[in-house]
Amino acid sequence: MNYRDIITIDAGKRGGKPCIRGLRITVYDVLEYLASGMTVDEILEDFPELNSDDILAVLSFAADRERHIESLKVS
Secondary structure: OOHHHOEEEOOOOHHHOEEEOOOOOEHHHHHHHHHOOOOHHHHHHHOOOOOHHHHHHHHHHHHHHHHHHHHHHHO
């Protein structure tokens, strides 16, 4: 699964923040839910428009972004 097929960035939606499949749910929203202790099942129950691949894409996006930041520090 490639997160680039799921995570979208549209300047006119949520201020250009990365969103899931063009929805108004941002990567940061989902990360905050997970960090607050919500389970994947709870998120999917609260947001039926999402699926488990969306959650995995959020995590992959965050990991890739972190890897990019780390590579900037090493350079």
